[in-house]
Structure formats: structure tokens, C-alpha cells
Amino acid sequence: MIAYDTVVIGGGPAGISAALTCASQGLSCLLVAEKYGGKLNDISHLSNWFGGGLGNGVQLANSFQNELGGQTRLVTIVSTAVTSLEPVKQGGENSYIVQLQNDSRVIARSLVIATGTKQRQLGIPGEKMLLGKGVSYCATCDIPYFRNKTIALIGDNNRILAVTDELARHAKQVYLFSSLDSRAVRASNVQVIMGASFDKIVGIDKVSGLTYRDSKSKRVVHLALDGVFIESTALGNSQLVSHLVRITRDGFIKVDHATMATSLAGVYAAGDVTDSSYKQVSIAVADGTKAVLSVKKYLNMKEIT
Numbered sequence: 001m002i003a004y005d006t007v008v009i010g011g012g013p014a015g016i017s018a019a020l021t022c023a024s025q026g027l028s029c030l031l032v033a034e035k036y037g038g039k040l041n042d043i044s045h046l047s048n049w050f051g052g053g054l055g056n057g058v059q060l061a062n063s064f065q066n067e068l069g070g071q072t073r074l075v076t077i078v079s080t081a082v083t084s085l086e087p088v089k090q091g092g093e094n095s096y097i098v099q100l101q102n103d104s105r106v107i108a109r110s111l112v113i114a115t116g117t118k119q120r121q122l123g124i125p126g127e128k129m130l131l132g133k134g135v136s137y138c139a140t141c142d143i144p145y146f147r148n149k150t151i152a153l154i155g156d157n158n159r160i161l162a163v164t165d166e167l168a169r170h171a172k173q174v175y176l177f178s179s180l181d182s183r184a185v186r187a188s189n190v191q192v193i194m195g196a197s198f199d200k201i202v203g204i205d206k207v208s209g210l211t212y213r214d215s216k217s218k219r220v221v222h223l224a225l226d227g228v229f230i231e232s233t234a235l236g237n238s239q240l241v242s243h244l245v246r247i248t249r250d251g252f253i254k255v256d257h258a259t260m261a262t263s264l265a266g267v268y269a270a271g272d273v274t275d276s277s278y279k280q281v282s283i284a285v286a287d288g289t290k291a292v293l294s295v296k297k298y299l300n301m302k303e304i305t
């Protein structure tokens with residue numbers, strides 16, 4: 001099995017920055033990314049990034065890729081998912097077996113977990129089956145496909161008003177399922193529905209409607225729809241390491257923010273998957289750098305002792 005100084009899991013800004021830092025620190029690194037660029041692919045207007053001249057997230061991902069392309073001596077990139085991680089003793093030192101979805105396995109002397117977040121599912125029948133077929137957790141990414149269509153938006157978090165406005169600008173009609181005070185909604189094509197209990201999202205190959213029970217009238221209502229947007233809170237995408245390191249109730253990996261070290265020696269985390277209060281590109285990039293500088297220190301210490 002090939003052994004790497006570190007295996008970075010995740011190809012978003014945190015993972016890419018970690019891989020680039022490996023190259024600058026002379027560490028051998030495998031970058032495993034299920035989807036290169038991560039959430040950068042969802043950013044249509046990049047804000048809070050001070051590199052200049054980049055309008056969207058894909059352009060930033062491309063510029064990172066150009067830099068990574070120049071580092072092939074130390075950094076290897078594979079486009080697949082990591083399916084499991086298990087501690088192992090290798091040559092007397094603590095290491096990890098990294099199992100990839102493409103059936104290969106490698107040894108990691110250290111790990112950087114940069115797997116981002118995933119959306120909390122609401123558990124409405126049909127939600128999972130129709131995900132990507134009219135059910136979406138990302139209004140900004142998917143609204144271009146719903147111009148002049150009839151859609152539902154479900155959610156209560158503090159972004160709901162902004163998301164409602166965004167969807168209302170493009171869609172023909174928006175049914176907003178929320179406890180939000182309807183007076184806060186200005187657009188004339190938004191109807192606020194409160195106190196609904198969802199029966200199911202209907203559709204076979206794509207969403208065709210939503211059935212719910214009105215809690216006041218007890219009536220079962222069916223809406224014909226083209227799409228259902230769900231604005232839910234994010235969870236840390238940490239299931240790969242949930243048996244190894246300390247995580248919060250919402251799945252965010254607890255780290256020492258000075259070093260990005262997790263509760264297990266040799267395992268570091270970076271970016272949105274950590275318990276950091278702020279989630280943005282520049283923070284993910286800084287985390288990735290910090291994590292690998294700490295990896296370097298950790299590996300040096302192992303060699304001395």
C-alpha cells in the first residue's frame with residue numbers, strides 16, 4: 001500500500017489549501033475529493049475574497065487547480081470518495097488506513113479532514129427520492145432552473161427572508177412554508193402558509209407537487225409544483241471520523257483553533273466541517289494552511305521521539 005505523509009479528504013477551499021501547503025512544506029500528500037471545488041461550485045457571486053478579479057466560485061476553483069497542477073511531485077489528486085478510515089500501526093507508528101470508493105487503499109501518517117457540511121433533511125416522504133429532481137437545499141445554486149415556475153420554499157432559519165426574495169425574483173409563484181410573519185414578505189408572488197404538516201413531496205422522475213395537512217382546518221391540501229426548496233441548517237459532514245474524534249451534536253469536529261488539531265493525535269480538520277463559528281472561503285483556506293503546518297510539526301516530533 002502506498003503511504004503518504006498526509007491524506008487530505010475534501011477538495012473544497014480548505015482541502016485545496018491544505019494540499020498546496022503540503023507542497024510548500026515538502027510533505028507527500030494525497031488529496032481525495034468527491035467533488036473538486038466543493039461549495040465553490042455553488043457560488044455565483046463570490047464575496048469576502050480579496051484575491052481580486054474573480055467573479056464566482058468556479059473561477060477561484062480553477063485558479064487553485066492551476067496552482068495544484070504545478071505541484072504533481074508531492075501532491076496526487078484523486079476524484080473519488082473516502083469510505084472509511086481505520087487506525088493502524090505501521091512500522092511502529094500510529095497511522096490510518098484510508099479506504100477509497102474506487103476500491104484502492106492507502107496509508108496516511110496523518111489526516112486532514114476537510115469534508116464541509118451537508119444539509120439537515122426534514123424527513124418528508126419523497127424528499128430523499130426527489131433530491132436533485134426538483135428538491136433542492138441550495139436556492140442560489142438551483143433557482144436558474146426554476147425561472148417562471150411554481151415552487152415551494154420550506155424553512156424557518158434566519159436566512160429565510162433573503163432566500164424568499166431571491167426565489168420570488170425568478171419564480172412565477174412561491175409558496176412559503178414558514179412561521180415567518182407574512183408582513184415581512186414584500187413580493188406579491190409569495191404566499192405564506194403557516195402551520196402545515198407535510199404528508200409527502202409528490203413525483204416520480206421529478207417533483208410534481210406537495211401534499212400537506214392544514215393544522216387549523218385539518219384539510220388535506222395538494223399543491224401542483226415544479227420544485228421544492230428546503231432551507232435547513234447545515235450539519236458537519238463528519239461521519240467518516242465520528243468514531244475517532246470528538247464532534248458536536250450537529251456533527252462539527254471539535255478542534256483547537258490555533259492548530260486545527262482534533263481530539264486524536266495526527267488527525268486535523270479544516271474549513272466548514274469544524275466547530276468554527278464562521279463559514280467562508282477565506283477561513284477555510286486559512287484553516288487548511290494551519291492544519292498542514294501543524295501536520296509538519298507533528299511528523300517532525302514523531303521522527304525525533
Ligand SMILES: Cc1cc2nc3c(=O)[nH]c(=O)nc-3n(C[C@H](O)[C@H](O)[C@H](O)COP(=O)(O)OP(=O)(O)OC[C@H]3O[C@@H](n4cnc5c(N)ncnc54)[C@H](O)[C@@H]3O)c2cc1C
Nearest residue numbers: 010011012013014034035038039047082116271272280281
Ligand atoms: C450558495 C453558497 C454561496 C456561498 N458564497 C460564499 C461567498 O460568496 N464567500 C465566501 O467566503 N463563502 C461563501 N460560501 C461558503 C463557502 O462556500 C464555504 O465556507 C467553503 O466552501 C467551505 O470550504 P470547505 O473546503 O470547508 O468545504 P466544501 O467547499 O464544502 O468542500 C467539501 C469537500 O469535501 C468533499 N467530500 C465530502 N465528503 C467526502 C468524502 N467522504 N470523500 C472525499 N471527499 C469528500 C466534497 O466533495 C468537497 O470537495 C457560500 C456557500 C454556499 C453554499
